[in-house]
Amino acid sequence: MRSQSFDGELLAYMRRKSDRFKFGSAGSYPSDKAQWEAYLSLLHQKVNATKQIPDNFSRFTIKRKSGLTANELATVILLRKVNDNIRKAYGIKQPSRGEITHEVAQLLHENTTKHVIKVDIKSFFESVPISQIYKQLEQDRKLSTLTLHLVSDFLRLCKKHQFHGVPRGLSLSATLAELHVRDLDRQIRNIPGVYHVNRYVDDITIFCFKDAEETSKKIREILRSFGLRLNSSKCKTYSVHMECSLKCPAPKLCPHNACEVKVSNKTQTLELLGYAYEFKRENGSKKNVVSIRLSRKKIARMKTRIVRSFDNFRLTGDAAMLLRRIKYLAGNHMLKSSQNRGRLRAGIFYSYMHCDLKDPGFVSQLRDLDGFLRARIANSTRAALNPLSLSNAARLGRVSFHAAVAHRITSKSGPHGIDSVKECWKYG
Numbered sequence: 001m002r003s004q005s006f007d008g009e010l011l012a013y014m015r016r017k018s019d020r021f022k023f024g025s026a027g028s029y030p031s032d033k034a035q036w037e038a039y040l041s042l043l044h045q046k047v048n049a050t051k052q053i054p055d056n057f058s059r060f061t062i063k064r065k066s067g068l069t070a071n072e073l074a075t076v077i078l079l080r081k082v083n084d085n086i087r088k089a090y091g092i093k094q095p096s097r098g099e100i101t102h103e104v105a106q107l108l109h110e111n112t113t114k115h116v117i118k119v120d121i122k123s124f125f126e127s128v129p130i131s132q133i134y135k136q137l138e139q140d141r142k143l144s145t146l147t148l149h150l151v152s153d154f155l156r157l158c159k160k161h162q163f164h165g166v167p168r169g170l171s172l173s174a175t176l177a178e179l180h181v182r183d184l185d186r187q188i189r190n191i192p193g194v195y196h197v198n199r200y201v202d203d204i205t206i207f208c209f210k211d212a213e214e215t216s217k218k219i220r221e222i223l224r225s226f227g228l229r230l231n232s233s234k235c236k237t238y239s240v241h242m243e244c245s246l247k248c249p250a251p252k253l254c255p256h257n258a259c260e261v262k263v264s265n266k267t268q269t270l271e272l273l274g275y276a277y278e279f280k281r282e283n284g285s286k287k288n289v290v291s292i293r294l295s296r297k298k299i300a301r302m303k304t305r306i307v308r309s310f311d312n313f314r315l316t317g318d319a320a321m322l323l324r325r326i327k328y329l330a331g332n333h334m335l336k337s338s339q340n341r342g343r344l345r346a347g348i349f350y351s352y353m354h355c356d357l358k359d360p361g362f363v364s365q366l367r368d369l370d371g372f373l374r375a376r377i378a379n380s381t382r383a384a385l386n387p388l389s390l391s392n393a394a395r396l397g398r399v400s401f402h403a404a405v406a407h408r409i410t411s412k413s414g415p416h417g418i419d420s421v422k423e424c425w426k427y428g
Contacts, residue, residue: 004085004144006047006078008040014080021419023073043074051149053078055157060169067168068161082150083172089142092178097273100198100205101292101354104272107196107207108290111283113241115212116205116270119219120234124202127228128165128177130155136179151176174201184226191218200273212237238268240283271295275354278361292354293362302401303372305329305425310376312424317386321420323395328421330373330401332410349405357406366402373399 003010015036023029030036054075057068070076086092108116121127134155137143143151158166166173181199188197193210208215216237220230270277278291306329313322332347355362377396380388388396403409 003088004147006044006081006146008037008044011040011043011077011081012036014077014084019073019076023076029073040077043077046074047078047150048146051146052153053082053150053157055160057157057161059161062168065168066163067170067173068163069169078150079154079170079172082147082154083175085143085147086137086151086172086175086179090179090182092175092182094178095198095200097200098353100200101273101275103196103198104205104270104277105290105292105354108240108270108277108279109288111286111288113209113283114239115208115210115215116238116240117208117212117216117219118234118236118238118270118272119204119206119223120231121202121204121223122229122231123165124228125168125173125177126163126165128173128180129227130158130166130176133176133180177201181226181228184222187222187225188219191215191222203272205272212239236270238270240279240281240288271297274298274352291359291361292356293359294352294355294365299365299369302329302369306373306376308424310380313380313388314383314386319388319392322388323392323399325421325424326373326396326399327411328418330369330399331404332408334410334412345410347404347410348401349408352405355405363402366405369401373401 020029028039030039054072056070056072056075058071060067060069070079107114134152137148137151154172155166161167166176185197185199188194188204188206191208193208193215194206195209196207198205204219206215206219216235223230267278267280270279272295274295274297276293276295278293279288306326309322309325309329312325313319330348332345332349335344335346357363374397377388377393381390381393
């Protein structure tokens, strides 16, 4: 199990460029190759001797859900290595948000009779049975002895910090949760009538052509067998069919245009992973029309961050930081990869590439965000405390959500300072 070793050479692959900006203020942060080799060699010796993960975590709470964040570089590197060992040993690979978005859009475009069941797992991370997972890891014998010791120590720390299941905020927690439900998707796919399943952490989207109520009942039974429950308030079923109802007494003989059991052809909206899919309840003659826009939750979050940015400016008077925040929020960025893989593109255009500017609804959303921003700028110039100068207001006025998408306006940036840009947006 050479690849699972914790020697300095392999630990070096766990470094990220962003680490320098998070931990660089500490005097012990390595500054050159020789210092890195010495640092990782010492870390290798310590972990071999203690078989423990340093306990330097901070607890945080977002929307009544608690998690942990690691405060020291050594802990971060070891957690990444343990996580990497498990994912490679078990072949864990989650579908990307972009892949799921594309698949859902393609399936909704098909003019076939279908039900779409959106399921949200309640308290997913908190429901992970850590003792059961560790026993399974031991039985499978896919991990090195040291990796198993470190997993055991991580689970001990979870209990020490009074967590049920695994804490949010750590990639190792997500991997252990995936291990727990690695057979869940297959069992749901085996339900009669189900022909496609997508899961992104705790959000599951199921496409089926049989009775939706019966399918939902079987999904609940499967989740219970994994010790999981549905978040009923976030679960919903959408149906798409021919002009007549699915309850038509003679679906094979019915000419549809004479059916007395017709359904209303209202538009329905499926919100998933920041997108809103708008489609009608009735199938089209060919390909169904599906409009993909920003979800209401995403728009609300953007507006909240605009407000918090201006609130922070009112307290600090830092116009340069306000401009950076608004540009970051309403623009696109070229970020240096943390693993020397060139540059990564991020921002509103690249994060929502499936939205189409030809769609008047999406354009309206962008214009609405621009209008909201303009209103905040105008209000800030009239504020009693730290009013925004007209020159800074003019600079902010040139920032536009619509322009960033239409013209793919992109700026180059590295990870330096991003944490300070996002500071006032925490938990919102």
